[in-house]
Amino acid sequence: MIEQLLSLVAEGGVHSYEELMRRLGISQPLLEMMLENLGRLGYLRPVNDGCGGQCTGCAMGGCSTAGSGQLWALTGKGAQAARRLAEPSQSLD
Secondary structure, three states: OHHHHHHHHHOOOOOOHHHHHHHHOOOHHHHHHHHHHHHHOOOEEEOOOOOOOOHHHOOOOOOOOOOOOOOEEEOHHHHHHHHHHHOOOOOOO
């Protein structure tokens, strides 16, 4: 399931915790644990500053961060792993 989460994040754009929980069929505590694990493994990095409400200058183009949760960004390692996952019969192992 953690591989599914990485693939969803790698789709691009902004995903709310609510959307990710719904698409994976999991609870918020489990989602947070999975995101933190992906962060510890170097596939994601937390965006500690948040957005500061500067939506007009945001490079993401009009997302909504009104929900709960930490902001995360895909790392280079995460992007490479997501590309490998998109290939038939691949995993993070």
